[in-house]
Amino acid sequence: MRxxxxxxLQKSLEIAYKSIRxxxxxxxxxxxxxVLAVSFLAFSLITIDIADSMLACGDLNFCHMLMRCGxxxxxxxxxxxxxxxxxxxxxxxxxxxxxxxxNAQLMSVTERFREIGTxxxxxALDRFIVRIFVMEATMQGFAGALMGALLGGAAALLTALIRxxxxxxxxxxxxxxxxxxxxxxxxxxxxxxxxxLYPAIIAARMQPVEAMRVEQ
Amino acid sequence: MTKKxxxxxxxxxxxxxxxxxxxxxxxxxxxxxxxxxxxxIMGPSGSGKSTLFNMIGGLDKxxxxxxxxxxxxxxxxxxxxxxxxxxxxxxxxxxxxxLIPVMTALENVTLPMTxxxxxxxxxxxxxxxxxxxxxLDGRHGHKPSELSGGQQQRVAVARALANTPSIILADEPTGxxxxxxxxxxxxxxxxxxxxxxxxxxxATHDYKMLNVxxxxxxxxxxxxxxxxxxxxxxxxxxxxxx
Numbered sequence: 001m002r003x004x005x006x007x008x009l010q011k012s013l014e015i016a017y018k019s020i021r022x023x024x025x026x027x028x029x030x031x032x033x034x035v036l037a038v039s040f041l042a043f044s045l046i047t048i049d050i051a052d053s054m055l056a057c058g059d060l061n062f063c064h065m066l067m068r069c070g071x072x073x074x075x076x077x078x079x080x081x082x083x084x085x086x087x088x089x090x091x092x093x094x095x096x097x098x099x100x101x102x103n104a105q106l107m108s109v110t111e112r113f114r115e116i117g118t119x120x121x122x123x124a125l126d127r128f129i130v131r132i133f134v135m136e137a138t139m140q141g142f143a144g145a146l147m148g149a150l151l152g153g154a155a156a157l158l159t160a161l162i163r164x165x166x167x168x169x170x171x172x173x174x175x176x177x178x179x180x181x182x183x184x185x186x187x188x189x190x191x192x193x194x195x196x197l198y199p200a201i202i203a204a205r206m207q208p209v210e211a212m213r214v215e216q
Numbered sequence: 217m218t219k220k221x222x223x224x225x226x227x228x229x230x231x232x233x234x235x236x237x238x239x240x241x242x243x244x245x246x247x248x249x250x251x252x253x254x255x256x257i258m259g260p261s262g263s264g265k266s267t268l269f270n271m272i273g274g275l276d277k278x279x280x281x282x283x284x285x286x287x288x289x290x291x292x293x294x295x296x297x298x299x300x301x302x303x304x305x306x307x308x309x310x311x312x313x314x315l316i317p318v319m320t321a322l323e324n325v326t327l328p329m330t331x332x333x334x335x336x337x338x339x340x341x342x343x344x345x346x347x348x349x350x351x352l353d354g355r356h357g358h359k360p361s362e363l364s365g366g367q368q369q370r371v372a373v374a375r376a377l378a379n380t381p382s383i384i385l386a387d388e389p390t391g392x393x394x395x396x397x398x399x400x401x402x403x404x405x406x407x408x409x410x411x412x413x414x415x416x417x418x419a420t421h422d423y424k425m426l427n428v429x430x431x432x433x434x435x436x437x438x439x440x441x442x443x444x445x446x447x448x449x450x451x452x453x454x455x456x457x458x
Contacts, residue, residue, distance in 0.1 A: 003300040005331045015319075022318035118314040121275070122375075123303025123331040125296065208302070209275045 007128045016135035023108070027140055030104040034144035034188055035151065037097035042152025042184035044082060044090055046177050050160045051080050053173040062171075065164050094191060101195025105137070109203045113210060120208035129204040137196035138189060145188025149181040221287075222382055222415045223249040223272055228281035230267050241267045242278070243438035249417065251382070254409045254428055257419045259435035266387065268435060269419040273308065273385045274301055286382060303331045307376025307414075309405075311388035313368040315360040321347060321371045322356035328378040346374040350404060366397035373404055377414070384408070386418035390425070402428055 020027045051071060054062040066073050071080060082090070109116075116129055157177075160168060225247040232239045241264045249255050249272075259265040270276040271283050274290045283290050285305060293301065302308075307328075315324045322343050329339040347356050350370040360368050369389060376384050386405065390398030406428040409416045418425060426432060426449055434441040 003297055003304075004333075005296070005299045005303045006333045007331060011330050018318045114312075114314060115316055118308075118310075118316065119327075120299075121273075121302055121308045121314075122328045123299045125299050128331075207275070209270055 005123045005125060007124070007131070012128065012131050013135055016132050016139060019112075019132070020136055020139060026104070026108065027136075030101055030108075031140050031144035031147075033097050033100040033104075034141060034192060035148040037093050037191070038145045038148025038184050038188040039152035039155065040093050041090055041187060042149045042181055043156045044086060044152075045180035045184060046153050046156035047159065048080055048082055049173055049176045049180055050156065050168065053171050053176070054164070054168060055080060057171045062164070062168070069163055094187070098191050098195050101137075101192060102198060105133070105196050105199035106202070109133075109199045112203070113206065116203050116206055117208050117210045120206070126204040130200045133196050133200035133203060134193065137192045137200075141189040141192025142185070144192065145185040148188055149184045152184065153177060153181050220251045221248045222251045222285065223247070223417070224284040224287075225268075225272065226282050226284075228268075228271060228278040228283060230264070230271065230276070231279045241438055242271075244281070245435075245438075245440055247433065247440065249415060249431075251415055252409070252413045253430040254406060254416045255418070255431045255433065256425045256429040257417065257433045257435060258421070258426075259441070261421075263435045264438045265419050265435045269385065269387060269417075272383075272417060273306055274298055299331075303328060304379050305382050307378070307381040307384040309369070309372050309376050309384060309386040309389045309418075311391040313360070313365070313372050313392070315368055315371055315375070317360055320357050320359055321352060321363065321374075324360070324371055325374045325378055328375060332379050334379075342378070343374075346377055347371070349377075350374045364397075365393050366400060369393060369397075369401050370404065373401070373408065377408060377412070380412070382415060384414050384416045386416065386420075388420055388422070389418060390420070390422045395424075398422065399424055 051066055054066060055073065063073055066080075072083075073080070119129065157172070160172075225245055228242055228245045229240065230242040232241055245268060257265055257269060267276065271278055272285075274283075274285065274293075277291055285301065288301075290298070290301070315321075316327065319327065322340065325343040325346055326334075326339040329342065330336075334342070344356060347353065350373050352367060352370050352374070355363065355367065360371070363371065376386075384405070389401055389405065393401060402422075402424055405416050405418070408414055429449065430446050432444045432449060434444070
């Protein structure tokens with residue numbers, strides 16, 4: 001018989017959930033960076049989606065409106081894309097967000113050194129620790145990204161309505177918007193996971209001896 | 217009944233490489249600890265007491281020499297087996313209690329059982345029984361921050377007993393407690409050791425411990441200074457412990 005220690009998935013989910021709840025405000029701040037970055041991403045994507053569909057319906061009136069609002073519409077264009085500058089800003093904002101998450105998660109690992117060491121003394125394997133951190137990050141990431149996508153989407157729709165008036169309501173491409181929201185959410189979860197990877201590995205590699213040391 | 221050794225330490229040395237200098241903390245230690253005894257490891261700070269203690273607990277590996285727990289050489293174990301050993305064979309008690317702050321008393325006690333694969337209901341039942349045993353009936357829903365130091369240490373004792381280990385390792389278990397609470401914890405450990413036949417090994421400065429110890433191992437300057445049995449002890453330290 002192989003002597004194995006186990007941690008059922010449901011139990012690790014429970015532990016991760018409790019850890020988030022216990023440090024609610026800390027998690028909130030970590031999540032907030034994500035909300036902002038994802039909402040910016042969603043806003044940019046959805047704004048382009050709306051402009052695209054306005055262009056696609058072929059109404060000249062819409063074409064003029066778009067040009068007046070600063071879009072570079074050339075005759076014959078059927079789709080618009082983000083300008084290089086816009087793409088650059090989005091990338092940068094996502095990058096800053098990841099750095100912020102790494103920072104917050106590293107702090108959380110340091111704060112929980114003793115807890116992690118104790119768990120290892122009780123028989124936890126390295127991968128239990130990684131799993132708990134990854135699950136926490138996924139939950140935070142999903143919650144944050146969902147909120148961000150909703151916020152960004154709402155902002156994009158509102159801006160479009162204010163800019164172009166209620167005439168655009170029939171041409172709003174709901175399906176594409178939903179897809180863009182999905183992309184933003186996935187990106188957000190991905191960022192959250194990318195941010196937790198290094199801190200989680202640090203946590204998992206910690207020697208249980210550290211838990212015995214008396215310093216606090 | 218033949219006397220069985222639960223822990224055997226042979227010619228263990230431990231060096232710490234600090235870059236420029238190498239500190240020899242343990243300089244050749246031989247020890248045998250019998251099953252079911254209550255053993256105290258005593259020694260001044262810096263004597264290598266904690267290092268030896270960590271070796272026995274499988275938390276650290278010796279530079280040379282061998283440590284056997286239940287006749288298994290711990291240097292031969294891989295990460296999985298070591299985790300299993302920590303989970304099933306050894307119960308740890310710390311000076312700073314080290315309960316998981318986000319979990320309730322009961323959850324703290326059941327955590328090692330979860331690692332050991334005990335099904336949820338059985339773990340909860342056993343957890344409650346253990347809490348009752350350590351005198352914390354009705355406090356299972358409390359978080360560590362809602363318990364006093366002595367109560368937290370009681371939860372830690374219950375947690376250490378969760379998987380019916382062969383050894384309980386207690387590192388200065390009374391170090392952060394006042395005199396009376398410390399005595400209560402010592403009495404509790406002694407009771408567990410007698411009732412359940414668990415070997416209790418504790419590293420300590422606390423002379424209150426000597427009263428209940430079957431054997432005291434004095435460590436000095438990285439070597440075993442002397443080993444005293446229970447009957448020699450009362451004569452020698454009677455004056456100090458009162």
